[in-house]
Amino acid sequence: MAKVFVFLEGNNQDLKKGSLELLTAAKASGREVVAGLVGPGVKALAPKAAHYGAQTTFVCDAAELGHYNPETFTDAVTAMVKDSGADVVLASSSVLARDLFPRVAARLDSGVASDCTILKLDGGTVTVRKPLYSGKCTAEVEFVNSPVKIVLMRPNQLPVGQPDAAATAQTKDFPAPAASGKIKTKDLVKGSSSKTDLAEANIIVAGGRGMGSAENFKQLEDLANALGATVGASRAVADAGWVPHSMQVGQTGKTVAPSLYIAFGISGAIQHLAGMSGSKVIVAVNKDGDAPIFQKATYGLVGDLFELAPKLTEEFKKALHK
Ligand SMILES: Cc1cc2nc3c(=O)[nH]c(=O)nc-3n(C[C@H](O)[C@H](O)[C@H](O)COP(=O)(O)OP(=O)(O)OC[C@H]3O[C@@H](n4cnc5c(N)ncnc54)[C@H](O)[C@@H]3O)c2cc1C
Incomplete structure (x- = not known):
């Protein structure tokens, strides 16, 4: 069965709404859904991924992944996508994903479409629509000759389905990739707002x-x-x-x-x-x-x-x- 890999992001020990939207869309496509989580403590989010449609969840859970590092995250996510055998990858068009997925796409010799507002997953064809020129027009984009089709969707564009609290998923652990040490995030200062991003x-x-x-x-x-x-x-x-x-x-x-x-x-x-x-x-x-x-x-x-x-x-x- 064709597979779709969904990269999930969490916030305050919960999955972000954009991730739930993507799991819902992936489940509705009729493909097998493999989810990916990277970061410290993310294993706790795997059951919720299953409730929203993940059949398997890949987890790279390590303390050293607390601050986003493009090198280690690219290694981890590329390994997960390759292991999953998915030919479609979905992620939210977040600041992190817009930095990460062009790197993953280069490793997979594949195309990436970011900031998409409409997603069509019909059989083997993936078509998206995305705004251009500050929203003055929109473009329909289809992947051609791309072994893996990577789509970054804007949050709040897709519905979130009803969770199935009885659903369970297999999890597979991935080791944290070794950092080359070229860059290191030394400190992260959180803003004062407790409001939703x-x-x-x-x-x-x-x-x-x-x-x-x-x-x-x-x-x-x-x-x-x-x-x-x-x-x-x-x-x-x-x-x-x-x-x-x-x-x-x-x-x-x-x-x-x-x-x-x-x-x-x-x-x-x-x-x-x-x-x-x-x-x-x-x-x-x-x-x-x-x-x-x-x-x-x-x-x-x-x-x-x-x-x-x-x-x-x-x-x-x-x-x-x-
Ligand atoms: C390359 C580039 C990138 C830019 N990126 C952004 C961007 O990301 N985001 C962005 O916002 N702008 C951006 N701008 C700036 C943008 O062009 C405008 O200058 C800016 O959006 C104007 O902000 P404003 O509407 O708050 O101010 P103004 O244009 O000054 O409008 C203020 C409005 O308030 C109304 N007003 C005043 N007092 C009252 C009152 N008491 N009650 C009710 N109404 C009142 C006025 O009638 C007026 O319409 C960018 C510009 C450039 C060149």
């Missing part, structure tokens, strides 16, 4: 230059807390130092695709739209009725955000926390 968030409340100051972002934090959302920002705001660059959405920031994106005081420059136009519902709040963001918005509120943000927060609190 922007790229994975289901709801995003974002602020632009119209917020006026760093302090005013408190209003968006309040709204985000009421909604269970993550706060994002335009580049103008990150460049001004009001928020860290990790919160920037757009061409040179993060690409997001939440169910709901609420933009406050963001004009809608093409570079910002490039990062968020895949959102399912876009709400724009801007005092300028001609702001370009309204052309992309599902719903628009023309008015002063300092009046509208607190009102929205109150209404959402009433509606959601009765």
